[in-house]
Amino acid sequence: MAHDDHSHGAPDPHERLTSRVKAIESLLVEKGLLDPAAMAKMIDMYESRIGPRNGAKAVARAWTDADYRHRLLSDATAALAELGFTGMQGEEVIVVENTPDVHNLIVCTLCSCYPWPTLGLPPNWYKSPAYRSRAVIDPRGVLREFGVEVPDSTEVRVWDSNSELRYMVLPQRPNGAEGLSEAELAELVTRDSMIGVGFPAPVSGQGASS
Ligand code: FE
Secondary structure, X not given: OOOOOOOOOOOOHHHHHXXXXXXXXXXXXXXXXXXXXXXXXXXXXXXXXXXXXXXXXXXXXHHHOHHHHHHHHHOHHHHHHHOOOOOOOOOOEEEEEOOOOEEEEEEOOOOOOOOHHHHOOOOHHHHOHXXXXXXXXXXXXXXXXXXXXXXXXXXXXXXXXXXXOEEEEEOOOOOOOOOOOHHHHHHHOOHHHHHOOOOOOOOOOOOOOO
């Protein structure tokens, strides 16, 4: 939880980059070269479709391969590199495991540090001041807003990512998933479940009442 290493005294490189990108975006929209709706669609694709699929594959591997799970929990950076998930904003990753006793929640209290190679781009709410402060002060309240009820008997642990170290959650495998292949399991893994603000999708015919 220490944030001493956070190099935020100097202008934050993410925020500088964000301002530059916003300036370029406005210019392109103004010149009629960019359609804001298409842009929003593209961002959504990287935020919630393409990006987090890498993390989902690592989770599904950990669910099906006990040795891999052990490596992922003991040295996530190396275990993720085994699957090719390395690079900028993923130089040092720690994976924390949800169990019936512990529910983990990821935040970056100072900006938006996030493991890009496994989760893609951080969603807007992750970068919002409200999430960043409230995740620490009232994690159960935040979880409730995301529709996640954690029983009182389960400890909630909040992990503060920073520019050197980024966290990712290994969610619990849903009930009834025993017969599923690794690829089928990966389909169940949501981005939010790897941040700790959601659960994996239920196995069809299990859990959810639809
Ligand atoms: Fe940060």
